[in-house]
């Protein structure tokens with residue numbers, strides 16, 4: 001089995017285990033909610049939106065509840081999309097926006113028209129195992145974006161990871177590992193790739209204070225923990241703080257066409 005196939009099977013298994021629960025995509029649901037709530041502030045009402053790597057649609061449907069837009073959403077895991085359809089049926093009456101889910105691999109997605117005002121990819125691109133594949137996927141998405149449209153990436157970053165581990169090591173805390181199925185985004189490489197093509201590049205450190213409080217301060221005070229507890233008091237408190245500085249593995253990057 002290739003690495004690519006192993007990663008697809010990883011997500012199919014998550015779909016089987018978690019079904020329509022938010023944890024299909026990530027254990028830290030407080031962070032996920034803050035992520036969508038921040039990303040939505042960059043999406044104008046009335047936009048035609050494409051959500052790439054939507055998993056079981058938890059974040060897609062949260063966005064559809066908050067904003068009046070039109071959302072197309074795909075994922076390459078048919079099992080994830082099956083649960084997204086189930087969730088859509090159950091939540092339809094609560095949504096402000098129409099939503100359509102389908103099965104699609106971002107590497108095979110080659111749009112021929114500039115259809116979307118906003119294309120958003122939340123924690124999807126890091127699942128492509130090489131930088132070349134990540135850039136190929138972003139080029140595909142760029143083709144589908146209207147002029148002045150926004151490509152919004154919310155992802156774990158190499159720069160944020162290095163910064164967190166540098167601080168942890170000063171306090172003799174272990175390095176936070178990168179999951180086997182991820183290659184964190186290299187913001188510098190992606191910014192260079194879009195240099196001259198993107199009119200404007202913006203980075204939002206939306207989880208800066210939250211990461212500092214939960215991934216550094218908490219283990220520095222209480223010691224390392226064996227299993228993550230995303231509903232600890234630290235998480236509940238620090239999710240409410242405004243952002244200070246440019247800390248945090250997870251960031252939102254916005255490229256304007």
Ligand SMILES: C[S@@+](CC[C@H](N)C(=O)[O-])C[C@H]1O[C@@H](n2cnc3c(N)ncnc32)[C@H](O)[C@@H]1O
Pocket residue numbers: 011025026032052053054055056058059060074075076077080104105106107121122123124127128
């Ligand atoms: C961490 S989940 C993110 C889910 C969702 N965007 C959210 O906000 O919670 C990553 C998703 O990306 C999908 N994915 C990974 N590689 C993909 C690819 N090549 N094409 C389409 N989807 C992909 C996985 O199947 C998985 O459902």
